[in-house]
Amino acid sequence: MTTDTVRAAPEGVPMLDVDPFSDELLRDPYGYHARLREAGPVAWIPKYGVYVTGRHQQVRAVFADHESFISSAGVGLANFNKEPPFRPKSLILEADPPNHTRARTILSRILSPRTVTQVRESFAKEADRLLDGVMVSAQRGEVVDGISRIAEVYPLKVFPDAVGLEAQGRENLLLYGDMIFNAFGPRNELLTRSAQKVQPVTAWIMQHCQREMLRSGGFGDQIYQAADAGEISHEEAPMLVRSFLSAGVDTTVNGIGNALWCLATHPEQYATLHADPGLARAAFEESLRYESAVQTFFRTTSRDVELAGVTIPAGSKVLAVLSAANRDERQWPDAGRFDIKRRPTGHMAFGSGIHGCVGQVVARLEGELILGGIARRFKRIELAGEPTRRLNNTLRALGSLPLRLTPA
Numbered sequence: 001m002t003t004d005t006v007r008a009a010p011e012g013v014p015m016l017d018v019d020p021f022s023d024e025l026l027r028d029p030y031g032y033h034a035r036l037r038e039a040g041p042v043a044w045i046p047k048y049g050v051y052v053t054g055r056h057q058q059v060r061a062v063f064a065d066h067e068s069f070i071s072s073a074g075v076g077l078a079n080f081n082k083e084p085p086f087r088p089k090s091l092i093l094e095a096d097p098p099n100h101t102r103a104r105t106i107l108s109r110i111l112s113p114r115t116v117t118q119v120r121e122s123f124a125k126e127a128d129r130l131l132d133g134v135m136v137s138a139q140r141g142e143v144v145d146g147i148s149r150i151a152e153v154y155p156l157k158v159f160p161d162a163v164g165l166e167a168q169g170r171e172n173l174l175l176y177g178d179m180i181f182n183a184f185g186p187r188n189e190l191l192t193r194s195a196q197k198v199q200p201v202t203a204w205i206m207q208h209c210q211r212e213m214l215r216s217g218g219f220g221d222q223i224y225q226a227a228d229a230g231e232i233s234h235e236e237a238p239m240l241v242r243s244f245l246s247a248g249v250d251t252t253v254n255g256i257g258n259a260l261w262c263l264a265t266h267p268e269q270y271a272t273l274h275a276d277p278g279l280a281r282a283a284f285e286e287s288l289r290y291e292s293a294v295q296t297f298f299r300t301t302s303r304d305v306e307l308a309g310v311t312i313p314a315g316s317k318v319l320a321v322l323s324a325a326n327r328d329e330r331q332w333p334d335a336g337r338f339d340i341k342r343r344p345t346g347h348m349a350f351g352s353g354i355h356g357c358v359g360q361v362v363a364r365l366e367g368e369l370i371l372g373g374i375a376r377r378f379k380r381i382e383l384a385g386e387p388t389r390r391l392n393n394t395l396r397a398l399g400s401l402p403l404r405l406t407p408a
């Protein structure tokens, strides 16, 4: 089956004749998101023959009902019950209970709030070190690229350090992330191009999931300790380390990059943050709502299931547009306004339910430390040129973000 198969909308379901994975809509998705929410609580995309929802209530309902909207058939467009997965399935992302529960229990223990108190000091030191270097550039009057100097550097340092990965070759993590997040979409140009490097990058990733490659005591080693304790098999352990290396870098890179973009384009909001750097955590949270790094995930129906009055037949793919839910006026007053004082509890940028981001405490720590460090050092943050986009089927990503940072 090709992705060009056009299928008529099921009776009573509004049709949305768009390609959400086209360059045009990936570049600027917000007009289509508004049309998606207006079309109805559930709509149909003929190009891919999938159901789609972009309202907060329904996105939340899909994630809440993990027995009807399953993950084991893949959380991308591809249905793993009909075609083989492009890589061995993730033991946590692409799994349902009870298998999912075993993996989730281990990862949520390793990435617990207690862990965050343990790594906080070293993460803070690295943020300070990085931003002191940015300060030197700013004092010289140089334009700083918020992506290559800040957003890519910081997560690529602190998270792999915590996992226990050697320093050499970490750029592979960015290439791998780009590829797997493209692979949740259709087999378009974007996927084809990023998948060209798949062999050497995948080999590097899998090699670095082995116990001998991981510092003792790090997040990776702790997975092997769980295997020693009999919670998972020793064959499963490297696959769970792979989840760290898949989900832990490109997500936070873009969470931070998008937050910098939000602040640079909303000077009055940055002034508020600069006046009270204690708002850093709230500012990061609002930027996740407003400009979500992970835009979409699919689910697959395990049975005929009703969603907002529409009966979705078993075996259907359902596209949940997290970023559209995050700007749904039904949920958020003045949804299109970036407001760091909003406290957007219940946003969908980390998903929700049993598959809700297991690393969110670490992601928030990284965002808070970078935004707080910037807020304390700089009076203003402004665009010094046009940002460029790095298009990805799932991630909202910037390729470059030229910034003028004014020391306080």
Ligand code: OVM
Pocket: 090, 091, 092, 093, 094, 180, 242, 243, 244, 246, 247
């Ligand atoms: C995984 C995985 C990969 C990508 C994303 C993700 C957002 C998880 O391999 O488990 O969660």
